[in-house]
Amino acid sequence: MPEDSGYNLKPEEPRTPPLPPPAVAVPAAGARPEVDPQDVRANRAMAILAYMGVLVLAPLLVARDSPFARHHANQGFMLFLGEAIFWAACKILALAFLPLLAVPGMKYVGAAFAFIGALVWVLFIAFSLLGIRHALAGGRGTLPLIGHNKIIDV
Numbered sequence: 001m002p003e004d005s006g007y008n009l010k011p012e013e014p015r016t017p018p019l020p021p022p023a024v025a026v027p028a029a030g031a032r033p034e035v036d037p038q039d040v041r042a043n044r045a046m047a048i049l050a051y052m053g054v055l056v057l058a059p060l061l062v063a064r065d066s067p068f069a070r071h072h073a074n075q076g077f078m079l080f081l082g083e084a085i086f087w088a089a090c091k092i093l094a095l096a097f098l099p100l101l102a103v104p105g106m107k108y109v110g111a112a113f114a115f116i117g118a119l120v121w122v123l124f125i126a127f128s129l130l131g132i133r134h135a136l137a138g139g140r141g142t143l144p145l146i147g148h149n150k151i152i153d154v
Helices: 037-049 053-062 067-102 106-137
Strands: none
Touching (some): 037 053, 037 067, 037 106, 053 067, 067 106
């Protein structure tokens, strides 16, 4: 018989049942859920306040039911805690080494400590601006070095 006659001379292949529909993707452990756009619109100002020092208390008191505001409050609280610890350490070191400034040549060591302290404060300001940027964008980004710690249940 000719090939184009419409007859199929090949043996029929066994039929297999159709594949089930693909499973719904389950977020991995530790993955952050998507942010609700209404939550972002309603609590963006509170999330921004979380990165302004002691104003981190505002989202904790005003927007305690908002996952978006609580996430940024946690980030801001970690930043505030780091700043407070650094400030206390600077004050203790300054009081401890104050008598040594009378020794010739030690003023250069004091100047070096002051320069390093200023660099760390610039780093804290940069982290704060990064957190504000995340809040303005409506995301749940984390701050480098300190953002993965959780003190406040999000």
